[in-house]
Amino acid sequence: MKTIAKKKIWKYLVWLGPFLLTAGVTVGLVSENWGLLPLVLIIAGTIVIGLWLIWQNQQNNWWGRRSTQASTNALFATLAVLAILGLVNFLGTRYNWRTDLTETKLFTLSPQSRELVRSLETPVKVWVFDANQNPLDRDLLEDYRRQSPKFKFEYVDPRNRPGLTRKFGVKEDGEVYLESGDKRQLVQVVSPQEPLSEIKVTNSLQQVINLNSAKVYFLQGHGEHQISGNEEGLSQAIKALSDKAYTTVPLNLAEKSSVPQDATVVVIAGPKRALFESEVNALRQFLNRGGNLLLMIDPSIDPKLNSLFAEWGIKLDNRLAVDVSGSVGLGPAAPLVREYGKHPITKDFGNGISFYPLSRPIDTVPVAGVEATPLLLTKPYPDSWGESDLESEDLKFNPESDRKGPLTLGVALRRKLTATPPTQPSPISTPTASPTPATQASPAATTKPTSGPTPSPTTQAKASPTPGPKPTPTATASPTPATPASPTPTATASPTPATQTSPTPTTSPTATESRMVVIGNSGFAVNNLFEQQLNKDVFLNSVTWLSQQDSQPLSISPKEIRNRRINLTTAQANLLEISSLFVLPLIGLLAAALLWWVRR
Numbered sequence: 185m186k187t188i189a190k191k192k193i194w195k196y197l198v199w200l201g202p203f204l205l206t207a208g209v210t211v212g213l214v215s216e217n218w219g220l221l222p223l224v225l226i227i228a229g230t231i232v233i234g235l236w237l238i239w240q241n242q243q244n245n246w247w248g249r250r251s252t253q254a255s256t257n258a259l260f261a262t263l264a265v266l267a268i269l270g271l272v273n274f275l276g277t278r279y280n281w282r283t284d285l286t287e288t289k290l291f292t293l294s295p296q297s298r299e300l301v302r303s304l305e306t307p308v309k310v311w312v313f314d315a316n317q318n319p320l321d322r323d324l325l326e327d328y329r330r331q332s333p334k335f336k337f338e339y340v341d342p343r344n345r346p347g348l349t350r351k352f353g354v355k356e357d358g359e360v361y362l363e364s365g366d367k368r369q370l371v372q373v374v375s376p377q378e379p380l381s382e383i384k385v386t387n388s389l390q391q392v393i394n395l396n397s398a399k400v401y402f403l404q405g406h407g408e409h410q411i412s413g414n415e416e417g418l419s420q421a422i423k424a425l426s427d428k429a430y431t432t433v434p435l436n437l438a439e440k441s442s443v444p445q446d447a448t449v450v451v452i453a454g455p456k457r458a459l460f461e462s463e464v465n466a467l468r469q470f471l472n473r474g475g476n477l478l479l480m481i482d483p484s485i486d487p488k489l490n491s492l493f494a495e496w497g498i499k500l501d502n503r504l505a506v507d508v509s510g511s512v513g514l515g516p517a518a519p520l521v522r523e524y525g526k527h528p529i530t531k532d533f534g535n536g537i538s539f540y541p542l543s544r545p546i547d548t549v550p551v552a553g554v555e556a557t558p559l560l561l562t563k564p565y566p567d568s569w570g571e572s573d574l575e576s577e578d579l580k581f582n583p584e585s586d587r588k589g590p591l592t593l594g595v596a597l598r599r600k601l602t603a604t605p606p607t608q609p610s611p612i613s614t615p616t617a618s619p620t621p622a623t624q625a626s627p628a629a630t631t632k633p634t635s636g637p638t639p640s641p642t643t644q645a646k647a648s649p650t651p652g653p654k655p656t657p658t659a660t661a662s663p664t665p666a667t668p669a670s671p672t673p674t675a676t677a678s679p680t681p682a683t684q685t686s687p688t689p690t691t692s693p694t695a696t697e698s699r700m701v702v703i704g705n706s707g708f709a710v711n712n713l714f715e716q717q718l719n720k721d722v723f724l725n726s727v728t729w730l731s732q733q734d735s736q737p738l739s740i741s742p743k744e745i746r747n748r749r750i751n752l753t754t755a756q757a758n759l760l761e762i763s764s765l766f767v768l769p770l771i772g773l774l775a776a777a778l779l780w781w782v783r784r
Contacts, residue, residue, distance in 0.1 A: 198236040204229030280330075293327050295532050297386045301331040308389065310337040311361045313354045314374065321380040328385070360385075364392045387427040394429040398448040398731045401435035406487070407456025415712040418453060424714075424724055430731075437463040443470035449730045451478045454706030458488035468492055474601055474695025476730035480706035483544040484574060496597055497551035498702055503570030505543045505562060505591050505704070506579055516579050517542055519568055519593065525558040527596055529701075529725040538718040543705035545570050545591040553599055560594035560703070560722070594703040594722075596729070601697055701726045 208225030212218045284292040293301075310325060317339050325337040342349040342357060352361050352368060360371040360380060371388045374380050402411050402418070410417045411434055422432050435443070435450065437459075443450060443466055450470060459467075467489075471477060481487060483504050493499065507519035514520070518541035524530035538560070548556040562568040570587035571579055581588075703726075708719045752760065 198233070201229045201232030201236060204232060291323070291327075293331070293382065294386075297328070297382060298331050300386060300389060301328055301335050304332050304334040304393065306364055306393065307334045307336065308362065308364045308392065310335075310371070310385070311348075311352065311363060312337065312339045312374070312380075313342050313349060313352070313359045313361070314339065314357050315341045315343070318374065318376070318379055321374055324380050324382060324385070362388045362392055367392050391427070391429040397429050397431050398733065399431045399433060399444075399446050400425060400449045400451060400727060400731075401433050401443065401447045403437065403450060403452045403455070404434045405436045405438050406459060407454070409453045409706060409710060416710050418709060418711070418714075420711045420714040421709050421720075421723055424720060425727065428724065428728070430727065437466050440466075442466045443475060447475060448732075449476045449478060449727055451480075451727070452487070453478075453480045453709065454482050454485075455487045456485060458486060461488075464489060464492055468495070471599075471698045471700070472601075474698050476699040476732065477701075478726055478730055479700070479702045480709065481544070481702070481704060482706055483542060483704070495551070496599070496700060497549045497554050497556060498595070498597070498700075499547040499549065500704070501545035501547055501570060501587070501591075503545060503572050503587055504574050505540070505545055505568065505593060506571045507562060507568045508579065509563060509567045514539055514541070519543060519562045519591070521560045521562060521593065523561040523563075523590070525561065525596075527557045527559055527729075529596060529722070529729050530559055533718055533721070536718045538708065538722050539713075539716070540593055540703070540705035540708045541713070542707060543593050543703075545587070546593060546595050546702050546704050548592075548595055548597075553602075554597055555599070556595055556597045558592045558594070559596050559701070560592065562589050562591045562593060565589045593705065594701065596726075597700045597702070598697050599699075601695060695732070697732075699730050699732065701730060 204225050206229075208222045208227075208229060211225065212222035215222075282291075284290070310328075312321065312325075322339075328335050329337065340348060342354055352359075354361075356373065358374045360374055362369050362371050362385070369388050369392050372378075372381060372384045402408070404410075411422050411432065412419045425432050435447075437443070441462070447470065450467065467477065471492075479489075481500060483502065504517065505519045506516050508516045509520065518539050521538045521540065522535050524533045540560070548558075565588035566581065568589035568591060569581050570589075570591055572582065572585040572587075703722075707713060709723045714720050714723070
């Protein structure tokens, strides 16, 4: 009887173990405090279950049975599978990997956006004031957040948090703001019809974190493209620069003697007339003090910059770049570029397309201290060449005057600044422009007027009274002039206007080099072509590199959704309907009948 009673006790006591174990886990999860009580309950339940297993094995050799071993193996296999699945999910949460199979990588951040977010030095937060969370918008913000822990975002219901709504000045649902420190900026207003745009988020992020707004001056007065206006203007380029926190200002060097000190980049976009020599000197001084220049020179134009180009090793070819491949129907005078030089401006272009209607080749010659890198290269001959006959409508390669491709349509140059940058002297100068120490050695030679021809500094130096033979009248500085005459100043410390030279430009304390980009075409940046292919990126990346803001990312612009819808005419729609309802079923029926006939 005692044995039977003992068995009954263990039979019911076994349920105490799972109960204690469940109670300990429940207490720990609910209280979120794994203190003494949860641990005691879990340990007691584990001990009770362990004792029951030992007692069960002693009574009937339970552990040695084949069924027990099979059940144990199945239990451990199940636990192992659950552990592996849990580990995979844990690793997937911590280290997620995604792939984008769309053609234009719509669900992947562009290199520009990734580099910008990864370079964040201060925390940035995006506030979306909308009660409804668009999954596409949230996925885009998650992509940004994965690039850097300094990027965060939060959705806010304007009705539940009125204080925060008033702080940002929210006027309607869907407004998206970007905040960094005490700076806030409206990104856009999202809606089901207009989801959050990567382009707008990236541009706003660049504006918020950019502390210094670089100034870009556009030279005017020589027939250059206007910074606003029609299809031949640059208003889209100006808008794109403003989106990247650049300040754009027109510049007329005929009215100003020098480039403003706050200028970072000067753009000369398609001049139709030559520059004055004073303007060329102003640009030279600008470069010598660490400035940067973007030149876009069309064919058949001589801007009279040869003296400046010679200092940088640039030669403009007067031929017209021709591309007869005709792959996209732009015409032979609009060469396509698919090959780019290894340079920060073009590093992420790959085999993307940019095109330059009516362009000229650019040549470079070695110059000490100047580093030149080709940017834009046309296809090799016979697909492209430099045409010398600009009037002929029949474009044929002439080996005597034409030039075989590939042609360089754009080049980037850089030059280290020196302590005394080279200056171009004034074309008018006389021997009295700069007094020598010999002229200062004789006070008589610098203060006394003489009659007759003006003595040279050498003869004046000999006019000092010294023992020896009496000097000749033409070389002496007698205190009593022979005849009254208007005084003729000799070499003195005050130069006359004719002998003045341009002042030596001062070097910017932060600039270590000056940069230049020369492109043999300006039409690629005008309004009707600016957004086509990579034309926009060539212009923006050139300005960014010239601004010497090396922390700013250089890459292709973020992608927008392409319209892949097929627009069918009425006849095409009717044909599609008839073929799907009648033709295709009839073909299937005839194929089945033929198969039956063969097999019968």
